[in-house]
Amino acid sequence: MPAIAPHSRTARAIAFAAALATAAAPTAATAQGGIPLIQDTETEQLLRDYTRPILRTAGLEKQNIQMVIINNASFNAFVADGRRIFVNSGAITQSETPNQIIGVLAHETGHLAGGHLAKLREQLANAQTQMIIAMLLGAGAMVAGARSGPGSGMSQAGAAAMQAPQEMIRRSLLSYQRQHEENADRAGVKYLTATGQSPRGMYETFKRFTSEGLFAARGADPYLQSHPMPAERVAALEGLARSSPYWDKKDDPALQLRHDMVRAKISAFMERPDTVSRRYLASNNGLPSRYARAIVTYRHGDLRSAVGQIDALIQEHPNNPYFYELRGQALLEGGRPAEAIAPLRKAVQLSHNAPLIAMLLGQALVASNNNAYTDEAITILRAAVSRETEAPLGYSQLAMAYGRKGDYAQADLASAQAAFLRGDRKTARELASRAKTRFAVGTPGWVKADDIVSAKPLPGQRNN
Template sequence: MKDRSQPGRTARRSRASKLTALVTAAALVLAPAAVSAQENRGPPLLRDTEIEQLLREYTRPILRAAGLEKQNIQIVIINDPGFNAFVADGRRIFVNYGALMKSETPNQIIGVLAHETGHLAGGHLSKMREQLAQAQTQMIIAMLLGAGAMVAGSRSGPGSGLANAGAAAISGPQEMIRRSLLSYVRQQEENADRAGVKFLTATGQSAKGMYETFKRFTSESLFAARGADPYQQSHPMPAERVAALEELARSSPYWDKKDDPALQLRHDMMRAKTSAFMERQDTVYRRYPLSDNSLPARYAHAIATYLHGDLNSALAQIDGLIHLQPNNAYFYELRGQALLERGKPADAIAPLRKAVQLSNGAPLMEMLLGQALVASDNKAYTDEAITILRAAVAREKEAPIGYTQLAMAYGRKGDYAQADLASAQAAFLRGDNKTARDLASRAKTRFAVGTPGWVKADDIVSARPMPGQKNN
């Protein structure tokens, strides 16, 4: 598991911020300051082949039922321990790793993903933009009318009733418009609940997990919303929402259907892996005590040992896992990652080759193998590293590490034009646009005009920043 965020660990959230918030961009639009701050720093992302593959398998039938299977919807993992999932555009579902950790069964997180798919299928994002545009027009008109009344009132003398009426004409419509927008968002959430249950039923899955997830956090949400005006809530009041969802979910013929034991094991392995990489060592061992000899516990122990303990002990534990499941690509990946990060890249090559083979060429694993080949300092591996890394970045276009390793491989070969281009691509993906333009400009001087490399470099020089990036 890799943290693809900006340098530095995510700050601990307050207790209130960990409350359930299954939200859409519509709700986020109502808090522009928070959105602006996030856009400036970029979302802190986590990447892991094993977890991403499992989430793809969770969402594939849901997307098919929603008619979205050909839309290339991606699941993006956010480096945040809070329970949260949301959609912020029409092609990605964002889910905090905290939501994965706190979902005890596959069905629970699948229910959350079905709810978010309901937002995508309902076109809620584009519809909300229309509502915001209409609200903006209404607000402008209300402000103009109010300002006109205030001007007229000022001519009648200070403290006149007409001036006060003008102020009320501004504040009153604004509050009504805000309440109207919040009401619209609440309706979207209810529609997404219904759509999510529909998709689960269509795929022969229970909606119980979706209900359990909402119900589990009801008491916290009720505490946070105690005394709140229900018309000022962007989501339906929890008790009402959960009651409606329970009635709907229980009407499904699959209400009592259980998750497949093999899928439950994979889910448990995902949670153990997430805990071992993302939580404190003492927390990991409280969750998975040494007396626990289950496969997920052994997975967590092996990862925690490699991160915090003796490498040889970690390798022995990983080898024990491989003995139990000799065709598990993720165990070989873990062995290679442990060796690579402990300064033994040459020893990491063999297990990473096996991981790539067993995973049918997973791009993130290929990048890890390419990194080991480059770090081994053996020039005999240079061409192989370039071939593997080029294949990886062709399929995984938004991972800067692939281009960084590719630049190092080209540099070792003496191909400085390609090295500059790959470095520019890595900088651009990191959001460092000034460095990207400088490197791309230098690359252009090394390529013949009009060649593919020159064209790619020119594209970077003239490119606008990616969404969420600053134009330095």
């Protein structure tokens, strides 16, 4: 699981919503190192399989909606730019069944299909105009009060005139957001029912979180919440969910196994070894437990033992590309890149040329220090970065391969692209500037380098 480095809809997130209205910051931040991400073919494929029928039903199948996994242990999922669904790794690991996380994804699809982000931006723009007018009117009253003398009371009236409309606008925006959440709930249930899936998991997930937040919500002003109050929301959702003819439908056992395998993988890569050991006991011979233990063994223990455990998994499931990927990654990170090439070739083949796995193969070819592999590595890596454009690993390995061939223009450009994706804009500009001097003016390489040099900083970033 190549974990590489880059948000949450909170209960009172007017400031955050305003940030979304001004720019699609999470998109660029994801691409350039602002949010810690997990990029893993197995996990991303599972989430794509979860969302595909829902997106088709919602009329979004052709919109190229992407799944982005954030390396964060808390349960959260959200949309932020109209073309991506962001999912915390904790949302996956805390969902005991596929149906639970699918329900959350259906809810987020409801936000996308409803155009809620665009509508919220419009509301925020209107609110900003209203607030400016209110401030100008209030300021005018305060000036008039000052001219009339301190005893006129107009100064105080002006201050009140500035504050009251702002509070009314804030409440209006929050009400608007609550309505979006309710609409997304209804849309999510509709999509699940239309695809023959149970909305029970969606209801169970939201019920659990509303129960956890019930104490905090006691005494809260329902008109100052961006989401419906817990009891109201869960009651409405329960009525909708129970009306589905698929309420009692269970997840397919094969899908449940894939879900458990991904949960085990995320745990093994992201959590402490002792935590993983307690969760996946040595006495448990289930496939997810063995998968987790093999990962932990290679990352924190004996490489030889880990390879033996992985080989046992491969022997039982010879067509699972992710077991070959794990074997190759273990050998590569264990300092045996030449031995990693064969299993990674197999993983690429079985995964139908998954770009992230192809990048690992390219890395193994480069790290083998065998010049006979250089051209092959460049071919594989160029194809991979053309499909997975936001992975620094592919560009950094491509830079090494070009450097080995003595093509320093392309090496500088690839290094600049890798630095840009990591968020190191200063280094990216320096490398791109040098690359421009090595390309003929106007050539594709020169244009790409110039784009990096000329790129403006993202909102909240400094161009240094």
